[in-house]
Amino acid sequence: MAIMLKGFALAFLVSFLSCHLISVPSQASSDDFLQCLREKMPSELVHAQGSSDFAAVLVSSIRNPKFFTDTTVRPLCILTPTDASHVQDAVRCGRWHGVRLRVRSGGHDYEGLSYRSARPEVFGVVDLANLRAVSVNKFESTAWVDSGATIGELYYAIAKNDPRMAFPAGLCPTMGVGGHFSGGGIGMMMRKHGLAIDKVLDAKLVNANGDLLDRAGMGEELFWAIRGGGGESFGIVLSWKVQLVHVPSAVAVFKIPKTLDQGAIDILTRWQEVGPLLPRDLTIRVIVQGQQALFQALYLGTCRSLVATMGYQFRELNMTSADCRSMTWLQFVVGNTDTPVEALLSRNTSLSTFTKNKSDYVRTAISKDVWRNIFSWFEMNGAGMIILEPHGGSMDSIHTAATPYPHRSGVLYNIQYVVFWQGDGTATTTWLGNFYDFMGNYVSKNPREAYVNYRDLDIGQNVVMDGVSTFDSGKVWGEQYFMSNFERLASVKAAVDPTDYFRNEQSIPPLLQEHR
Known part of the structure; x- marks a missing residue:
């Protein structure tokens, strides 16, 4: 595979440099870029910084207010295409005039890199909200x-x-x-x-x-x-x-909270063992906050069958028929049977609460004594939580290299760390950093795995040299997200985008010939 990729990348690079007229100039021309856009697409789809609606479009899908501040590097403009041709024109204008593009769909990027830059840079944003069919x-x-x-x-x-x-x-x-x-x-x-x-x-x-x-x-x-x-x-x-x-016409669900006094630590310790081994139709995730663990389940079957399965395989939770609710899959996603399912169509945002997220993967069960220490961390900060997502089942049967997502066989569960704050969040983020360091002893190692959709700039950022992100700097964070798949991703990048036009602080760098 490596030999094939090297040949593929080199051939494509030669073809790209010899056959394509589009190149990235050494210095961006913002005015020319904007003029190019206005000539090629309807002017109402180009929202420059000086336009009256720029702020409203920018904030329309920002999920974290810390990225809507005076210190955040904002885009030169936001493009709201309604057709594929508009996106093509945006890329071509950007290449001709040396302005890179970032891309936003829902705005949930935990580091906001789809619409802001963590370093000084001139860039535009392609906001895909109008392309939603x-x-x-x-x-x-x-x-x-x-x-x-x-x-x-x-x-x-x-x-x-x-x-x-x-x-x-x-x-x-x-x-x-x-x-x-x-x-x-x-x-x-x-x-x-x-x-x-x-x-x-x-x-x-x-x-x-x-x-x-x-x-x-x-x-x-x-x-x-x-x-x-x-x-x-x-x-x-x-x-x-x-x-x-x-999916069945009705699914079975439950939410069962357990406090420390109700045996949360013993139940959670047992969950680590049974969660990944339960029937594939049953998923039980856990949310730990304060001095409580909330066990949340989705079962693709009936309440009667779920009660029987739990009694046989996870009796420590003491789940009964009174805990179970039957509803449609869509109602489960909404959260209950009382809220209209049309609520799923809302795209409303809120800028009231600041957040920071990190992630880990667990391959060896954490001991009961360590869980006691983990709960002591939550005594120190009530604004933090962890969400534990069990793997196993089909995830064990899909090869690590089948897709870039490598966290398959052998993973017990994923951890998402979340903290919330309003006002000054220094103490909260410091707590999260210290807690994350503490957890490093009990999660996957070499590399310490992370989930790219829970993007975290703390684990590393690209270094740009001669206009291209370096492979070595990307490897620092890239192997945590992608493990052995990172080098293959970098080879693909070199083949299709050797000049690194599409880039951000944690984009895949091209594995160019001198690094092979």
């Missing part, structure tokens, strides 16, 4: 979904076509499809059906030359890379064809 084919059990659609809009459209069909992806309905799929797509049905990217059949992408390509046109290596290799490293994915999955 969902087209369901009931007979094929497939759907085409635009990257600007939210997960909630995708779920809603599928269920309205056939309530016994669904898609395995995340729970937060306002996540943009483009970003979620680009990083993998953990969800409550992954133990049964795998990640979101495991069900992607085709895609339409605008590459660094402004060409619009489908799977056949982009080739299998690039198609592999965009399914979990992180957003905006290889081009702008406009839409995805996905395979839908069957």
Whole structure:
């Protein structure tokens, strides 16, 4: 494979440099870039910094207020395309005039890199919110979904076509499809059906030359890379064809809180062992906050069957029929049976609460004594929580190299660390950093694995030399996200975008010939 990739990358690089007229000038011309955009697309789709609606468009899908401050590097302009040709024109104008583009779908990027820069830079943002169509084919059990659609809009459209069909992806309905799929797509049905990217059949992408390509046109290596290799490293994915999955007309769910006095530590210690080994139709995740662990389950079956399964395989939780609720898959995503499922169509944002996130993977169960210490950390800070997502099931049967997402066989569960604050968050973020350091003794090592969709600049940032992100600097953080798949991703990057046009602080760097 390595020899094939080297030849592929070198051949493409020679072809690119000799055949394509588009290049990145040494110095950007902002005015010329904006003029180019206005000549090629409707002016109302180009929102420059000086325009009256710039701030409103910028904030429209910002999920974290710390990225809407005077110290944040904002884009030169925001483009809101309504057609693939607009995205192609944006890329071509950017290449001609030396202005790079970042891409936003739902705005859930935890470091805000889809719409801001962590370092001084002139760039534009392609906001895909207007490209949000969902087209369901009931007979094929497939759907085409635009990257600007939210997960909630995708779920809603599928269920309205056939309530016994669904898609395995995340729970937060306002996540943009483009970003979620680009990083993998953990969800409550992954133990049964795998990640979101495991069900992607085709895609339409605008590459660094402004060409619009489908799977056949982009080739299998690039198609592999965009399914979990992180957003905006290889081009702008406009839409995805996905395979839908069957769900029962009603699913069974429960939420059972356990305090320390109710044996939370013993139950949580046992959950580590049984969670990844439960039947694939059953997923139980755990949210730890304060002095409590909340066990949240989705079962693709009946309450009666769920009670029996729990009594046989996880009796320590003492789950009974009184804990179980039956509802549709769509109602589960909404959160209850009282809220209209149309709530999934809301794209409302809130800038009231600051957040910071980190992640880990656990391959060896954490001991009871360590869990006691973990709960003591939450006594110190009530604004923190961890979310534990069990793997196992189908995740164990999918090869590490099948997609860029490598955290498959042997993973017990993923940890997402979350802290919230208002006002000055110094103490809160310091607590999170110290807690994360403490957890380093008990999670995966060499590398310490992380989930790219929980992007964290603390684990490393690219260094740019001669206009290109260096492979060695990317390797520092890249092997945590992608492990042994990182070098293959960098080889694909060198083949399709050797001048590193699509880049941010944690984009895949090109593995150029001198590094091979």
